[in-house]
Amino acid sequence: MVPKHEVLDEKSAAEVLKQFNVTKNELPKIRFTDPGLKGLNFSIGDVIRITRESSTAGKSYYHRVVIEG
Numbered sequence: 001m002v003p004k005h006e007v008l009d010e011k012s013a014a015e016v017l018k019q020f021n022v023t024k025n026e027l028p029k030i031r032f033t034d035p036g037l038k039g040l041n042f043s044i045g046d047v048i049r050i051t052r053e054s055s056t057a058g059k060s061y062y063h064r065v066v067i068e069g
Helices: 010-020
Strands: 003-008 028-029 045-054 058-067
Touching: 010 045
Parallel strands: 028 058
Antiparallel strands: 003 045, 045 058
16 A cells, blocks of 8 residues: 655756755655655656545645665
8 A cells, every 4th residue: 555656847846845945855765666666757866745645634745855775
């Protein structure tokens, strides 16, 4: 039961970084071998949005930057 993972385009990624006042280096990391990324067309350094759904909290979004290894 892997939550939804999606690659953000450059414009959306820039908006997220601005919204949270962070750089890509300050985002939590996700390894390119992570099973949630399987089937996505991504590159090292891309920002990934993870959507988790909960019966109590509704939808929550998490952002990660793809790293090697």
